[in-house]
Amino acid sequence: MVTSNGAAGGAGSTSGATIQLDGLTKRYPGTANPAVDNVSMEIKAGETVILVGPSGCGKSTTLKMINRLIEPSSGRIRINDEDVTDMDPVKLRRQIGYAIQSSGLFPHMTVGENIALVPKMVGWSKSKVKDRVEEMLDLVGLDPREFHGRYPRQLSGGQQQRVGVARALAADPPVLLMDEPFGAVDPITRDHLQDELIRLQHELHKTIVFVTHDFDEAIKLGDRIAILRERSHIAQFDTPEAILTNPADDFVSGFVGAGAALKRLNLTRVRDVEIAEFPTVTVEDPLQSIFNKLNSGPHNELLxxxxxxxxxxxxxxxxxxxxxxxxxxxGQLVHDTVTRDATLHDALEAVLTDSGGRVAVTGRRGEYIGVVDMETLMTSVQEMLEADRLTAFEHQHELAEQRRERTGQEPQGGADA
Known part of the structure; x- marks a missing residue:
């Protein structure tokens, strides 16, 4: 039985579990080389780990071996120190959430029925299942009254993905596996879904293993990133900051690509900068009231x-x-908004596409919170670049000290320099 480690999580929820992969290998008959070759990895409870690498490197195969949708040829899988390699695979999969691209919802089932599927299979009572479906819909930002009885075909792509995540979490598993879950939606919807996942993880503290081919997505979502070569050989397994500032080799540098400093904008969230107030009115306010508020304030516009x-x-x-x-x-319709869990990269993109030089910040149901403007973002970028320069200087100084220790040289200017 896969169980929680008891780490802090949402109220009444199961938190994450440790995952250990020991020498995990997958060979297919008739092939000279294994698809996945001797992968060993330890994932901490409550951690989000991203598997990223070129197409065909074996990242999805590695992910699917964790819940044994693909049976390993050799090696062991341990979840919370329990060896699940020989466990009944169906029982194992009911204890691990799984979300895929295009949601994988059953089209003949309603949203509520899709979410209820695994809780029913594991024997939850009808009342508990009903409450859980409503709780899950609310958790992913969908009104239960509006969406419970709908069918997948009646949802947008982004709404389907939210339901897919809700279904994966419905039985409260400690582990959530995600195989390019946002790859089939448009870029704006994808950004919002990423933000939603970040918010959910802040509340739930699950152990998430997430496959993507998009390094920017990896930076945004991951506590740690495993960059994989062919056959899932690990080129570097580290924090996003460490990979951006100190790539292990040329392969990793090539994967990071140009503009590493700008990619660091994906490491800072809107919640970490100042969210300013802005004068607002509502669609129900009288025209004269709106006119008076605009003329009496310091801004030449209202939201x-x-x-x-x-x-x-x-x-x-x-x-x-x-x-x-x-x-x-x-007036001008609001096209772009960001949440508090959006990155500064998301916010900067939204600001640059808006002639007003600002973007509205919203809550989980789209409600207005405040604005972030260009001045705030540029100040944050400058602080980040200055911190990078300081880190690089300290690193160079440390390397110089190590060279002097190896060669026995004194610092320039003499022993007392």
Whole structure:
């Protein structure tokens, strides 16, 4: 039985489990080389580990051996120090969440039925299953009253992926395996789904193993990243910061690519910078009230919120002068927002595509929280680059000291320098 290690998690939830892969190997008949060759890796409880590498390197095969969708040819799998290599694979998979690209939802089942599937299989009571379905929908930001009875075909791609994650988490497993789960959605939806996963992990503290071919996604999501060569040989297994600042070899450097300093924008979240207040009005406010607020404040624009307190339109003074008694056609619709779990890279992209030089920050249901502007982002970038320069200088100084120790040389300027 795979159990929790008792680490802190959400209220009443099972937290993460340690995972150990010992010499894991997969050979297919008729092939000269193994698809996965002697992989050993230790993953901490509650950690998000990303497997990233070129196409065909064996990262998905490695992932699928953890829940034995693919049976290993040799090696051992331990979860919380329990050897599960010879455990009944069906029983094992019911205790490990699994989310894939395009959600994998059963089209003939409603959203509620899809989420309830594994809890029913493991013997939960009807009332407990019903409560869990509602809890899971709420957790991934979907209104249970609106989505419970829908079918997958009635959902957008992003909504389907959210339901797929809810289904993977429904039986409260300590481990969640994710195989390129956001690869089939558009870039904006993908950013929001990544942010949602980060928020969920802050609440749940599961052990997540996540496969992607996108290094920027790996940086954004991972506590640690395993960069894999062919046959899943580990080129480097380290934190995103360590890989960006000190790649192990040319293969890793090539995978990181150019602009490592800018990629570090994926390591800092919007919640880590100042989220400013901004004057707001609602769609139900009288036109004269909106006009008075705009004229009396320091800003030359307002943010209009809809009836659910979500960003709707940016209104400028000129828009109001042309309104002629109605705001229906006035202002600029809000196209981009970011959450507090979005990265500074996401925020900077949104700001650069908006002529106003700012982006609205929203909560889990899209409700307005505040704004982040270009000045705040540029200050953060400058601080980050300065910290990188200082780290590089300290590293060079440390290397110089090590060389002097090896050669017996004194520092320049004499022994007292």
């Amino acid at each position: 209009m919120l809809d009836r659910k307190n979500r960003p709707y339109k940016w209104l400028r003074r000129g828009d109001l002068s042309r309104a002629k008694g109605s705001l229906a056609n006035a």
